[in-house]
Amino acid sequence: MKNFFRILFLISLLIGFQYNSNAAEKVEYLKTDWSFKGLFGKFDRAALQRGYQVYTEVCSSCHSMKYLSYRNLAEKGGPEFSEEQAKAIAASFEVKDGPNADGDMFTRPGKLSDKFVMPYENKKAAQAANGGAYPPDMSVLVKARGGGVDYIYSLLQGYEDPPPGVTLDDGVYYNKYMYGNKIKMANQLSDGLVEYSDGTNATVEQMSKDVTTFLMWAAEPHLESRHQMGFKAIVYLIILTILVYFSMKKIWSRIKTEV
Amino acid sequence: MSDHEYTPKSKFGKWFNDRLPLLTLANHLTDYPTPKNLNYWWTFGGILTFCLITQIVTGLVLAMHYIAHADMAFDSVEHIMRDVNYGWLIRYIHANGASMFFLAVYIHIFRSLFYGSYKAPREIIWIIGIIIYLLMMAAAFMGYVLPWGQMSFWGATVITNLFSAIPLVGEGIVTWLWGGYSVDNPTLTRFFTLHYLIPFLILGLVVLHIWALHIPGNNNPVGIDIKKPSKDTVPFHPYIVIKDGFALLMFMIVFAFFVFYTPNILGHADNYIEADPLVTPAHIVPEWYLLPFYAILRSVPDKLLGVVAMLSAIFILAALPWLDTSKIRSAVFRPLYRQFYWILVADVLILGYVGAMPAEGLYLLVARIATAYYFLHFLVILPVLGFKERTLPLPLSITEPVLGGSPNLAAAKKKVSLNS
Numbered sequence: 001m002k003n004f005f006r007i008l009f010l011i012s013l014l015i016g017f018q019y020n021s022n023a024a025e026k027v028e029y030l031k032t033d034w035s036f037k038g039l040f041g042k043f044d045r046a047a048l049q050r051g052y053q054v055y056t057e058v059c060s061s062c063h064s065m066k067y068l069s070y071r072n073l074a075e076k077g078g079p080e081f082s083e084e085q086a087k088a089i090a091a092s093f094e095v096k097d098g099p100n101a102d103g104d105m106f107t108r109p110g111k112l113s114d115k116f117v118m119p120y121e122n123k124k125a126a127q128a129a130n131g132g133a134y135p136p137d138m139s140v141l142v143k144a145r146g147g148g149v150d151y152i153y154s155l156l157q158g159y160e161d162p163p164p165g166v167t168l169d170d171g172v173y174y175n176k177y178m179y180g181n182k183i184k185m186a187n188q189l190s191d192g193l194v195e196y197s198d199g200t201n202a203t204v205e206q207m208s209k210d211v212t213t214f215l216m217w218a219a220e221p222h223l224e225s226r227h228q229m230g231f232k233a234i235v236y237l238i239i240l241t242i243l244v245y246f247s248m249k250k251i252w253s254r255i256k257t258e259v
Numbered sequence: 260m261s262d263h264e265y266t267p268k269s270k271f272g273k274w275f276n277d278r279l280p281l282l283t284l285a286n287h288l289t290d291y292p293t294p295k296n297l298n299y300w301w302t303f304g305g306i307l308t309f310c311l312i313t314q315i316v317t318g319l320v321l322a323m324h325y326i327a328h329a330d331m332a333f334d335s336v337e338h339i340m341r342d343v344n345y346g347w348l349i350r351y352i353h354a355n356g357a358s359m360f361f362l363a364v365y366i367h368i369f370r371s372l373f374y375g376s377y378k379a380p381r382e383i384i385w386i387i388g389i390i391i392y393l394l395m396m397a398a399a400f401m402g403y404v405l406p407w408g409q410m411s412f413w414g415a416t417v418i419t420n421l422f423s424a425i426p427l428v429g430e431g432i433v434t435w436l437w438g439g440y441s442v443d444n445p446t447l448t449r450f451f452t453l454h455y456l457i458p459f460l461i462l463g464l465v466v467l468h469i470w471a472l473h474i475p476g477n478n479n480p481v482g483i484d485i486k487k488p489s490k491d492t493v494p495f496h497p498y499i500v501i502k503d504g505f506a507l508l509m510f511m512i513v514f515a516f517f518v519f520y521t522p523n524i525l526g527h528a529d530n531y532i533e534a535d536p537l538v539t540p541a542h543i544v545p546e547w548y549l550l551p552f553y554a555i556l557r558s559v560p561d562k563l564l565g566v567v568a569m570l571s572a573i574f575i576l577a578a579l580p581w582l583d584t585s586k587i588r589s590a591v592f593r594p595l596y597r598q599f600y601w602i603l604v605a606d607v608l609i610l611g612y613v614g615a616m617p618a619e620g621l622y623l624l625v626a627r628i629a630t631a632y633y634f635l636h637f638l639v640i641l642p643v644l645g646f647k648e649r650t651l652p653l654p655l656s657i658t659e660p661v662l663g664g665s666p667n668l669a670a671a672k673k674k675v676s677l678n679s
Contacts, residue, residue, distance in 0.1 A: 039520070067337045084634025139337065143523055144531035179541070219531075222340075222347045229348070237479075237515060241508040248501045255295060255493060 027177060029150035032209055036216060039231055042224050043217055048079035050196050051214025054207050056089075057194050062130060062166035062185075064118040068137035068218055071112040077224040078217055086112060093117045105189065113186060123132040131171040133184035142212070142219040149212050152179060287473070292343065292492035292671050293499050294479035296657050300370040301477070301529050302506030303363050304469075309507055310360040311465065312479050313460050317353040325405065327451035329444040333408035333533040340617050346676065351522040358525045359514050361548035364392060368576075373600055376478040376590030382580040384471040389577045396549065398457040401450040403546060408530030413543045415442045416448070419557075424563040441536065482589025483653050491657040550614030551607050554632070557618040558626040582637055582644025592651040596644055 026099075035044045050192045052073065055065070070090035081089065090110035095117060098105035110117065120126040126133050136144070145151045154177040162174035168182065175183045188205045196202050217223065265286045267273045276282045310505040324343050325334040339346035350426030368388070373379050377385035400418060404411040419436050423429040477486050485491040493499070517525065525547060527539045545553050552569050559565035575582075610629045616622040 067334075067341060070339075087566065111644075144528055146528045148528075218349075226347065226519055226522075228624045230515065233515050233519065234512060237508060237512045241505065244501065244505045244508055248505050251497050251501050255498070 017164060029147055029154040029177065031150070032153060034149060034213070034216075036213070036223055039227065040117045041227055041228055044213060045080055046198060046200075047210045047213045048217055049081065050198065050207075050211070051210035051217075052079050052081075053196065054211040055138070055214055056190050058207075060116075061119055062126070062135040063138045064120070064126075064135075065116045065120060065138045065218060067137075068116045070110060070111070070114055070116070072221060074112070075221070078221060079214070081180060083112075090114060131184060135185070140219045142215045147177075149216050153208050155183075156189055156211070168197055176187070224230065229233060235245055276500065289494065289496040291473060291495040292476065292488035293297060293484055294477055294497050294657060295490060295493045295498070296479050296491075297477060297499070297502075298374075298480055298501075300366065302503045303367040305503035306363045306507050307360070307367060307464065308508075308512050310356060310363055311458065311461060314353060314356050315462070316350050317356065318455070318458065321353055322455060325451075326404070327448050328586060329407060329447055329534070332405060332447060336406045337485075348518070351518045355514065355517045355522060355525060357402060358546070358548065359510070359517070360395065361399070362394065363510070365548070367599055368392070369604060372603070373483055373580075373590045373597075374478055375583070375585075375590070377580045379580065379590050380475045380584065381478060385467060385580060386577050387464055387468045387471060389573070391461055391468065392576075393573060394457050394461050394464070394495075398461070399546065399548065400453055400456070401454040403530075404447065405454060406448060406530060407534045409532045409540050410527045410530040410543070411536055411540070412442060412534035412536065413540055414545060417543050418545075419446075421562075421566050424566045426563070439675075459482050478588060479657065480591065481654060481657055482587065482588060482591065483656070485657060489656075494574060517634045544615055545613065547615070550612075551610035554610040554614030554626045555630045557614075558623065558630045572630075572633060576636070579637065579641075583641045585648065585650070586645075587650045587653070592653055593644075593648055594651065595648045599636065599640055599644065603633075606632050606636070611678060 033125060035047070055063075058067055062242070070086055070093075073079050073089060074086035092113075093105045093110040095110045095114050096105060096198050097108050100106055120129065123134055133186055142148055142152060147154070155175060157173045158177040160174055160176055162168055164183075165172065168174060172182050172184055191203050194202050194207065194223050200206060217244055220226070265283050267276050267282050272282055289638065321339065321397075322616070324335065324339045333370060336350070338630060339350050341347075371385065371388075404415045419433055419442065422436060423433045425432060434440060436446070437443065452463060472621065476485075479485065488494075499579050527544060546548075556565045556569040557569045585593060587593055590600055606629050609625065610633065613622045613626040613629065617628065
């Protein structure tokens, strides 16, 4: 039995290494309580809906979210807008479709099955409109950054005046948490920028938290069912392990030796 | 091996077995006499079989939904994660399964090193094992390329470029491997093909590995030859089956924890950025299980010699049965070897650590010392130790003391685990 503690120790060593390797250039990120962390972590439904509002009113003018469809907004484990709400959201976007019977492209109101409409035709157009910097697609952004949600949350609040001695080119901004501190995205959030329909006070901190929660869901839409299934699976395995342990003891008791 | 003749009871069974002795095989596998003092470090063979089967089954499902094309691979992985029923589960099992597989194989290998399982008459088992390990690394590397993220692309670029170190034909070989002048779609499709093929090669070798094991039978923590069957052995079923099953369940709990709660911790964040040939990541790092070899590669200033050192570090293991000159198998009776063994374990862990760090300054110095020590262990310490070391007297059997009372028997019984 105690050998297994040794194995666990080895595993924790290995994870420690990985942690270190990821944290090579770590800065202390801002901390906040994420409802989706932990064994039973779930998304805060209201935060997801507010986060969607921030995304769609602020971020989506530059950042695409190409792997999400409007139907996802009504799916279980997500913001859980009602189907009518999701349909209305979809219909508020113009979607390019076609070719029709005459061979022409046309625009129509969005449907649930449509992917999120992209802000730019293509990557080159996005770069041209943003001083050469490509605003990354946000579908898996949280998983594509070493610090994850904490990094995004901090970055949104990390704009500062550059310290003396740091000169910034036109269209470049100083951010405490950005790798190399220079970022081509200007500070986007200011208090009261959006008007939350649920009456929540739209502070920069609140909006950062909401939109980051939304991005986490966008990157891991099945996080809630993963946590639920994980708990069941592990409890099941533990019970089975205990039963097998006693069967093993029983079987080996026929032999004069230790197991 | 038990040599008693087996005859099926039923008439049909006998008729069938005379034509294809599957029942004899099944009987052999259940009755297979196994040393009864095997500890939990011996359960990793079964765990590894489980890992291989898990990878093959989840891999088959993934291949049904994955598209091996440079423009669509990344999208298809996200499609699996979002829209395929339980696709996220299958993919996370497969991705973390690779890490679990390597974790188990490293424990399996280090168990062999501690108890001298590679020594006569088990050299062939060991060498087949090393080939399996090599194929595992190839499969894992190519599998990591398939999602076509940044680390996939740049990892593939770095590793395939190693072949350019070969004098004269190097550049040609690299172009041939790529199927073009850079890592691109042809590289991806061939990696996918090979990634699909290799596990089945491994499966075949695993059969040979087990077959070769069943000729001399298992080594054991005491490391002495035992009579089979005898009162030192137990039939494989049910004794070893239930014990392996118990250990496997413990392993699965750890596995499940990774899959359900930290599915991305063993991967690199950059691999969620789609491959971009024009943007190089700040640090190109391989998966954790390849880090020790990566450290060896980078610790040599010359590219060709670095590649030679890295490959030698693996192939030197195949020569281990002849490099280790000691006749005593188990480290339990080799007090000096036992200490060098743990130094080697630490050395490999240190190599893994510096492999993840930038190759500069203190890290590079440590990597060089650790690399030198790695080779010193196998090329100097082991051969010399066999002649110089004063080993402890061996017991006559697992159960019976030497000539009615060995002072080491108690020690042997207590020290049958690595906890000595």
